[in-house]
Amino acid sequence: MPPFSEVTRIEAAIKNKSSKELEWSLWYCRMRQAVPSARPADLKYWRGIEALVKETMAGPVEAKVYPAKKKKAGRGLGLGPVEAGEDS
Secondary structure (H helix, E strand, C coil): CCCCHHHHHHHHHHHHHHHHHHHHHHHHHHHHCCCCCCHHHHCCCCCCCCHHHHHHHHHHHHHCCCCCCCCCCCCCCCCCCCCCCCCC
């Protein structure tokens, strides 16, 4: 049995990242969850699809890049630089 045309439309919207279709998909997912006769399994399915649509609408999240601290020479455990010729 082929999937419902609405499900196919939502999958195409997620794949193509079309903003108008993603807005419609979000509305459709919320409408399906608001139906009083919806079964718990249906609610779980449409919540998952809604999350996918929202994630696609948000776009990729860029990772934060923090500046690296430069280490100062001669810093460590308080011993300072140890030379090879010294015996303790």
